[in-house]
Each structure stands twice: as structure tokens, then as C-alpha cells.
Amino acid sequence: MITIMNVKFWLKSAGYCTSHQHFALRGSKRKTIRFPATYGLIHHPVHGWILFDTGYTRRFFEGTQRFPGSIYGRLTPVFIQPEEEVVSALRESGIKPEEIKHIIISHFHADHTGGMLDFPQARFYASPEALEQVNSVSGFQAVRRGILTNQIPRDLMERSVPLTEENFSTKEDPHLGTLIDLFDDGSILLVSLPGHAKGQMGAILRTESQHVFLIADACWLKETWQENRLPHPIVKLFFDSWTDFTDSLTRIRNYHQANPETVIIPCHCQDTVNEIMSLQAEIY
């Protein structure tokens, strides 16, 4: 018998950084814009509460006080209030940290890993490539790849399940390729979206009313996937692979053409985030 499950989903944000719009979108205005650090809060009828990424926490400031982390701090000014941190926001909604049993990490950049240390009961899910990288870099090499090691749990590898075909059942999508079926019920499908960062993963969630595709940093602003407007070439300096980045974008655009009803969420796009947040009901 095939079991089909739906999840509930809320998009939340934990702080933001500022940067220049013309970096995110070449040819656009030279103005400073906010990039909210969002995370997904998911509720599964059997597996309970799940996070997709964990936003910023004040650990960013500890990790960027001294060299080499200080380089990161200067590149992206970060703003985060204690009550915005994922663990505080969850408590406010009546969800205890130990109730979070599963955390999907799209990639290990500091704006996605800030809250990892706050959930000691959680199992982590990430691509084998991303896990391999975060486990092998330190010092300047880590910062160069957007990783702040003070935010990464020391027992990460023991608590992680690599998202591989050996560990999970899979589905094939004609546009996205192989998808990992996290709970083998079609409710959360994980999609390889490399380029921005090594082994980056996105997630397609099936909720009662629609499908939601969290594309993480596969692009920053909606204009990139909607109109194929690319970021400024300078960002190539920070990307893992430009070829993989444009290939991931093409796959997302093709998927959208075939599935126009699916809501696509680039996790740092303020316009998209505002739109989603204005529609979603309060938790409970």
C-alpha cells in the first residue's frame, strides 16, 4: 500500500543581512536591500516538527569577532534580535527545542546554520558533499566557503544522515532528476541544487492546499528564476560552481513550466517572503 501524507508549513525568518541589489541582480539599481534569513517550520502528522535550515543567531557575532571570521562579518552586516532566533520563536509558539527531531540543512553557510546548536535531540539531513566539506575545512578555508565553525555541532557527523540513494527511497522527476523521499511518503522530497554552495539541497513539500518548493539560495531574488536575470558576475568569487548554479536554475525553471501551481520560494527574496507570510496563518 502506498501511503501519501501531507505536511503543514510555515515560513519564518531569523534576522537578515544587507547587501547591494546589483550584486543579486546584475544591471539593477545600486541600492542596499535586506536579505531575510528564513527557515521553514514543517509539521508532519507522524514525524512531528521539522526544520528546513535554522537562520541567524547571535552566534554569528561571536564567530566573526576575530580573524578569519571577521572577514565574513565585514562582507555581510547582520541584524538579529534574541527573540527572532529560531529557538525563541518556537518557544513563543509553544514548541520546545527537544520536540525538533529532524533538521534539513540546505547548505552550511552561516545564515542557514545559526540555530543548529539549539536542538540537541535533532537528527540532521544534508547532502554527502556538503557534509564532507563542512567536516574537512577549518580556519580561513571554512570562512572562504561561508562556514562559521562555531555554529556547527561537534557531533554533527554522528547525528547526520547523508541524503543518498542508499539511505532513502527516491523518485525521478523529468526536470529535477532524482529526488530523495525523506519519509518515504512523498510529503518531503529533497532536490539537489548545487552551484551556490557545494551539495546544496532544496525541498518540495506537499501541503494540503499546494506544493511548496524551497529552493534555498539557488537564486536570491524571484526575478532570477522568473525572468532568468542572473546575479552580478562578481558573486562567482563566492560560488562553488557557476556552471552548476546556472544548471540548477534551468532545472527549476523547467520544473516551474511543468508545475506552474507549485509555489517557489527563494529563501532570501524579501518580496516572496512578504507574500508567503501575508498568507500563512499563525502557528496553532
Ligand SMILES: [Zn+2]
Ligand atoms: Zn543563504
